[in-house]
Amino acid sequence: MRKHFFNFTWSLMCMPVSLFAQTAATPYTAKANQTVQETLNFANRQDFEDARRGFIVTSDTPNIFMANGKTSYPLKDWEFLQNDSPATANPSLWRQSQLNSIHGLFEVIPGKVYQIRGFDLANMSFVRTDSGWIVIDVLTVEESAKAGYDLIKKHVGNFPIRAVILTHPHSDHYGGLQAIRQGAPNKDFEIIAPKGFLKAAQNENIMAGPAMARRATYMYGLQLTPDAQGFIGTGLGQTLAKGKKTLPHPTDEISQTGETRTIDGLQMEFVSAPESEAPVEIMIYFPQLKAFCTAEDMTHTMHNLLTLRGAKVRNGLLWSKYIDQVITRYGAHTDVVFSSHHWPMWGNKRILPYLEAQRDLYRYLHDQTLHLANQGYTPEEIAEAVKLPTSLDSLFHCRGYYGTVSHNVKSQYQMYFGWFDGNPAHLNPLPPTELGKKYVEALGGAAHVMEMAEKGYRAGEYRWVATLLDHLVFAEPENRAARKLLADTYMQLGYQAESGPWRNFYLTGAKDLTRNEKPYTPVLTNYQTISQMDTETLFDFCAIQINKNKAEGKEVVLNLHFSDTGEDASLILKNSVLNHRLNRHEKDAPLDLTLSKKDFVSLFFGATNLKELCQDQKASANGCKETIDILTSCVETAHPNFNIVIP
Structure with a gap:
């Protein structure tokens, strides 16, 4: 499984969980927040x-x-x-x-x-x-x-x-x-x-x-x-x-x-x-x-x-x-x-x-x-x-x-023009880790980048320091000094943020930079909720679980009948893509499978297998039972702990 x-x-x-060793507000942050205090009418208590x-x-x-x-x-x-x-x-x-x-x-x-x-x-x-x-x-x-x-x-x-x-x-x-x-x-x-x-x-x-x-x-x-x-x-x-x-x-x-x-x-x-x-x-x-x-x-x-x-x-x-x-x-x-x-x-x-x-x-x-x-x-x-x-x-x-x-x-720019701003340099940039290494090399190495970052931090240039150290951390994720200074920088940006989400992003990013343990333990997929989805959306959801490398060169056709909803469908895996056809069965499909919608979800996501379902009389299969195994072998479910502030 x-x-x-x-x-x-x-x-x-x-x-x-308890926050990591906390950083005090710097004079720059204190001044920025005091400016807000003096700008808005806090005497208005309506x-x-x-x-x-x-x-x-x-x-x-x-x-x-x-x-x-x-x-x-x-x-x-x-x-x-x-x-x-x-x-x-x-x-x-x-x-x-x-x-x-x-x-x-x-x-x-x-x-x-x-x-x-x-x-x-x-x-x-x-x-x-x-x-x-x-x-x-x-x-x-x-x-x-x-x-x-x-x-x-x-x-x-x-x-x-x-x-x-x-x-x-x-x-x-x-x-x-x-x-x-x-x-x-x-x-x-x-x-x-x-x-x-x-x-x-x-x-x-x-x-x-x-x-x-x-x-x-x-x-x-x-x-x-x-x-x-x-x-x-x-x-x-x-x-x-x-x-x-x-x-x-x-x-x-x-x-x-x-x-x-x-x-x-x-x-x-x-x-x-x-x-x-x-x-x-x-x-x-x-x-x-x-x-x-x-x-x-x-x-x-x-x-x-x-x-x-x-x-x-x-x-x-x-x-x-x-x-x-x-x-x-x-x-x-x-x-x-x-x-x-x-x-x-x-x-x-x-x-x-x-x-x-x-x-x-x-x-x-x-x-x-x-x-x-x-x-x-x-x-x-x-x-x-x-x-x-x-x-x-x-x-x-x-x-x-x-x-x-x-x-x-x-966001409004994105709504009209998409992610590309028209500058060819931004059309196909290097991915973050490779880009970070190039920046660090161009700036004279990690020690010099840290020197520049420390100078910027002392001057209260937190946005610049965050950009600078983000490149260094992606180039050298084990550089603890860079991660600590970047965390301190995020803390100052978080303390100054008027937006709750901005503050939370900055402070959580700082937390993830400075601890060794995983942020939380992965938990089981909510099969009950998934099985409540309409069938069209369910199959679309299943399709995005396909790992292209695992599916390379594999072809699968199977027919499904959901015993609880009365729906029929066929699934077709080809070219590393999982398509479906509702209310249709393929004539030459090597497997016809009958089971409940919820049991299909459990089967597809690896919580059970076809042998167990058939033994418990929760499913019946006509044809090559290995067909479903080929399909499920291509499935890679999402990982809840993927990194955000480090590679």
């Missing part, structure tokens, strides 16, 4: 008033726990944020984390709308119908969703669940569904989602899941300890909960703006916003309440137009136009806005400027990128040149706590 397995569930990949408004109760335990006693989500770990911002943190990000760490059950509209906040990365919202609840988004895992649901049942009311609305296919909004189903007085309810929800969830979280999960450990600080020199949050929320997840199957899909539903007396009108914060996304207006749920398209941060964990590029122009649609259709009739992250806002006079600024933020990033690209600027030059106008930059909800101007404008 193969030795490497992966798990694309981000929150289960590792547990926080967000804190909004974040605490309507508080009812919170958990009476220090953490939310899993069944095995381990922590699903920490609640008390953020108490250090009550202190003043230290030199080792950007004070603007520190402020955002203070707000995000406020947790519990909140009343948004008396008797009508409630939210669970601070129990997970996202929020879970409850809207009263005539006799029950509509739940909007259900958190990442069952444990955090259950903890929140238990609070509202105890302190507000245990009413029937009439519907669950999933605003978009990111797992922090749908993974906890089973807790709602298990805890609801009625087990059957509508699951409303944007059209294409399931396909998008599979493509974003599964097809690219292993690499995305590895990068997510950096982005979400999953290897960092919460403290003033380590993990202080993500900007969008504090952290992801750990535990059991469900992949929901919607019963009702929203395909266009203006669609309405009335459920148990509650009227809803939907705004469809594909290619904004997610491939498919919906926002909701409640005319009886004069309330608008923005999903994740308007929050209290500049969002990502390309998330650093990896995803498809998001369209800033479309995003902006969707917000303007909201303004023109509902702006004059909205007294409350609430979102799937952060805290609500009340009062039409405050809401309209907020929506307009969020609209203009994403259009500005899009338009200025193209404006400069059409003058010949490259992505790096655009990222350096674009700054927000003061009218936006001075607003806390437009600050780059999650996305940044820098990587967002690069």
Whole structure:
């Protein structure tokens, strides 16, 4: 059986461990953070008033726990944020984390709308119908969703669940569904989602899941300890909960703006916003309440137009136009806005400027990128040149706590022009290790590179030092002095970062540079989740597991019948490519195989073999049984521990 397995569930990949020997903030970092303190209006406490408004109760335990006693989500770990911002943190990000760490059950509209906040990365919202609840988004895992649901049942009311609305296919909004189903007085309810929800969830979280999960450990600080020199949050929320997840199957899909539903007396009108914060996304207006749920398209941060964990590029122009649609259709009739992250806002006079600024933020990033690209600027030059106008930059909800101007404008360039900036020197560069060796040689050897790096570090030129030492580390990965200085450099860049993901990337990179052990232990593939994929996507997923060298010269044809779903298909391995044909069997295939979809997944990924399945009467095979062995011998599953900051 193969030795490497992966798990694309981000929150289960590792547990926080103690941070390595920490580096203090240098005078340059302290000065940079003090400049932020003096630039922004920290005396404005309106967000804190909004974040605490309507508080009812919170958990009476220090953490939310899993069944095995381990922590699903920490609640008390953020108490250090009550202190003043230290030199080792950007004070603007520190402020955002203070707000995000406020947790519990909140009343948004008396008797009508409630939210669970601070129990997970996202929020879970409850809207009263005539006799029950509509739940909007259900958190990442069952444990955090259950903890929140238990609070509202105890302190507000245990009413029937009439519907669950999933605003978009990111797992922090749908993974906890089973807790709602298990805890609801009625087990059957509508699951409303944007059209294409399931396909998008599979493509974003599964097809690219292993690499995305590895990068997510950096982005979400999953290897960092919460403290003033380590993990202080993500900007969008504090952290992801750990535990059991469900992949929901919607019963009702929203395909266009203006669609309405009335459920148990509650009227809803939907705004469809594909290619904004997610491939498919919906926002909701409640005319009886004069309330608008923005999903994740308007929050209290500049969002990502390309998330650093990896995803498809998001369209800033479309995003902006969707917000303007909201303004023109509902702006004059909205007294409350609430979102799937952060805290609500009340009062039409405050809401309209907020929506307009969020609209203009994403259009500005899009338009200025193209404006400069059409003058010949490259992505790096655009990222350096674009700054927000003061009218936006001075607003806390437009600050780059999650996305940044820098990587967002690069994403818009990528959306139009791809990765190539037009310079022939960048068309086919050397790979990092070979390039690093050439740079070190050209600069006079490792000792001279270290001398230059130390001089740059003493001068506070951390971006330059990071570039310089990155080449040296890739040229000489065992150079401990280079790795230590690069780690110190990343620490300073992390301390200065206003973006939670940037801070987490820098600090996690520093951690990986200075330790000898693996960051975490590989865990088994989630066969249950994979088997829930639609069959087309499942076979596409299987195809990307083929190792080209192992498959070289091999040809396989086999027919499949899934006994549980009734589906037929054929698999064809040729030219180191695995193709499939649904609803078709090949006449001359040497093997016809009948088994369940889940058992096929276990067979393909090496958790079992055909002999065992046939002995247990879980499969029947007609023809050459070695055919499946040839196919599975070509499989190489993803490795969860691939290196990022070293070769």
